[in-house]
Amino acid sequence: MADKKDSREVIRDIDISDSGHAYENRQEIYYNDNVGGRAVFVDSKEQYDPDEPYNDEVFIPEKDRDKAPILQVKNLGIDFGGLTAVDNFNLTLGRTEIGGLIGPNGAGKTTIFNMLTKVYEPTRGEIFFDGKSTKGMTTVDINKAGMARTFQNIRLFDKLTVEENIKVALHHTTNYGLIDGMLHTPKYRHEEFRIRKEAMKYLKIFGMTKTADYRAGSLPYGAQRRLEIMRALATKPKLLLLDEPAAGMNPSETSELMDTIKEIRDRFQIAVFLIEHDMSLVMGICEGIVVLNYGRVIAKGWPEEIQSNPKVIEAYLGKSRGKMEEEEEKEKADIEKALKKGRLESAASGKPDRKAGE
């Protein structure tokens, strides 16, 4: 585990938002047909003709192909007033896949999450979750059906304790009524004892048992992010949507998070779909990646493809590449230095280009 960590810490930490404008001028159609039939870079207008939906089931990892996909999205689109925020979004997610959704700020990634969880009602298209259409479902129904999410700007129950935050998520499996709750009957005691143990189990996964009695709102940033994931997980979802889970984390924390996400997937056998700007995380754990810009899918593929395709790199990361590498070198040097001093953590968290401090 130790060497894993080291190698990951030096993986590029690219904030795509910086280079997002690079794609602005790109109008040409590129369709890469020669990588085993898997499309890498497409022009959305051409490819996603509403009459002939694009079949992207090929993106499901091998291991999930014999099972029905957990999520199928067809030609999803939403307009706000006259503005089309997302259009022609297609996605198929395998039962136990970890999928990634990347794209510059304002590309519509969170909007897609909001449509999936019915915070917004899509204007067009259909969402099939676990084989069933989610039309007419509310956010609450979606969660009950088995989809849980985290938020880009952390939304914890600030004034409740960490433990209570988890217990709330265990709400539907807590089996007592209002009268039991008001009178604290034996049934209440029994159930509360049980869910406390269960909550502690979740806390243990994330190494946060010590924080159980603290108010969620007063925790450090990284811990809040972890708690939010735990809370989503406690609702026992089949699909976990993570909106920038690594935001504000330092590289070592990010690396730990990656392991945790994988561990969660393996242990609970669920699918994960995440939005992330931290390329080290996306490239490290995602099995399939969708790249979004201006509300449209501009690329889909395996991480290696997205990463290695020269066209993608040029189009997506092109302009600021030189600068990026320079920074990367510097960062590498810094970390190596810090490692020598044995003070990895403090150096990493002191990095200037972090999005948000703890």
Next chain:
Amino acid sequence: MAERILKNISSRGLKNAVKGNEYRKEASISYGILIGGYILFQILTAAGLIGHNLQGQFVPICVYISLAVSLNLVVGISGELSLGHAGFMAVGAFSGILMSRILGQSMSFEPAIIIISMLFGALIASIAGFIIGIPILGLRGDYLAIVTLAFGEIIRNFMNVLYFGFDGNGRLRFAFNHTIDGVENNDRIITGAIGATGTKTMATFTWGLILCLFTVFIVLNLKNSKQGRAIMSIRDNRIAGESIGLDVRKYKLMAFVVSAALAGMAGCLFGLNYSTLVPIKFNFNTSVLILVFVVLGGVGNIWGGIIAAALLTVLPETFRQFADYRMLTYAIVLILVMICTYNPAIKSRLSGFWAKVNPFKNKNKSGGKGKGKRKKSRKEAV
């Protein structure tokens, strides 16, 4: 490895974190204040040290404490501003009085009459809360506050045209105007704007205490239950609450209805403490008064509300020597107290002072905390 992937959060990382759930502490302080106060005042009364004036206020104090605690369920725990609490108090008061009169015809065992009347008052008030809650709980914040205000007034105005009385056969009849069929004027129990008259006053300090304890018991238990957590989650973050499958309206309604039921119960005891009760008593002013108790005691703070309700009920009476300037003095003191309790500099000074004199200093860490805060505030001041 399987069990512990992430490094456990170090204590150092939690140095700015705040301990959260203080349910036990809150409960013991609340019950302690109520029972301690009761015993103290019973002893003082027995010793003849308490005058009629204060003795006469024991029941209303208990009622206001109970109202403050129940309103805290909506304002503090559910996080919605309600300006119609007096309306539910009125519903409970009048339905409770009605029930006590009906029972009084055939029963003479007062405790049973009081208990049944209070439960009946709570039931009717909770129905009122439910009916009102359904259409309005889709609203948020200021809008909800304004609508609750309006509903409180509607309830009161409804009482103004409500007439109840017994007919010749001892059966209860009602009407929406001055003359009820078959009811002699003297047999009317509730007569519109004149309100309920001829109520047998049964409320005592002990019943007041029981009411307070019951209210605190229900509210604190609820707070520390699955339902309470759901209610507080929705208060803290509505969208996140929905995202984990909490039905927002259901839990907001639950808080509203339970609060209304408790207010109805308190209203009933209030009604049974006076031989007459007019609907105008339950106007907007009373709703605001209860809200003031809650705000002064600290929104969400149960025992703070208890103390605030007791003090602010007694306070205007203690200012009687100011004669014409009584209410002015009361208002000024209220402003001062509000400023003082919510001024962080003063608050930290007081907590610093408390740290010095706190007899439980060694048992918990509040002493150290207080000092820390004090230091901090000094730094700020510099």
Next chain:
Amino acid sequence: MKKNWTKFVVVALSCMMAFMLAACGGGGSSDAGEAGPVLLGNTGPLTGPAAIYGNAVKNGGQLAVDEINAANPDGIQLAWQAEDDEADGEKAVNAYNKLMDDGMKVFIGSTTSGSCVAASEKAFEDRVFELTPSASQVAVTEGKDNVFQLCFSDPNQGVAAADWVVANMADAKVGVIYNNASDYSAGIFDKFKAEYEASGKQLVAVEAFSDDANTDFQAQINAMKNAGADFVFLPIYYTPASNILIQADKIGYAPTFFGVDGMDGILTLEGFDTKLAEGVMLLTPFIATAEDEATQNFVAAYKEAYGEEPNQFAADAYDCVYAVYGAMNAAGLDASASHEEICEALIAQFAGDYVASGVTGAEMEWNEAGEVNKTPNAMVIENGVYVPVQ
């Protein structure tokens, strides 16, 4: 700066504590054999919208006590204390209890009805004799042998008004505008309607308003006009009544307005053009412009003491004090009597043949139910003064 704040807080808090202790400590000093002046207590709205009534009672009572003490230095000396009850039952009980703490011997009732019912319940339990100057509800005296009214009870006033209208305005088309949020107004209306309809006639229009909306009466006035009412009964206080007069005048609607004792005061209302009140009739026991000697003396003394003309409430309180004083003398009580003794003696007087006279009635008698019997006067406003209806 911060230090000053802290001091301020400490001072404020210690003041609060001191007052509370003072309030708590008042208990020991009540009655039992002290031969000081006999304390007469009153509770009334000294603050708030009804303060004008409370203060009138307070002043009227004080005037009577001062006169009696000055006139009879060797007789029973009286003391007078009025406490604020904000016209609220709960506060009235508090105020009443405060008076008990201060050693009250006789309770000169609460000024307003709602609060008086609550307070008189306590007076009944404590056996304190009560004579209310102006609380007119039946419930004030109902079932309480020691509670008497000096004013007409609402039903009696409503009944008297209806009888008067039936007898004197036989052909009138009668409409009523009343305050359905006021127990006083609704109480009178209640009886008026019953009595009036018992005579086989029908009211042509009945309109209600509430305290929350007592400035705009367009709707009610138009309803009266459309129903063709030429005689409008206003069982309400004078402040909303003045608005009705103004707004009726604006649309050129001029029926005969007929008020009750609450209408008294309309001529002294600030900013009100008294010309609009010309022709307004009312039933009232007291008129400050009456020619008899007692009234003139009272009005003169009141004006001298308080700089304004007394209204009916002041007169009621004034009469109450004299009535109680007279009854105490008639019963042969002295200042050392306990409130229980005074109570029983005065009940015997009031429920018996005791007759008092005062500025609100020459011969006032009480029945056992506590109601007063005196003759109301129908008055009409002419040239800005009350004149008896011919």
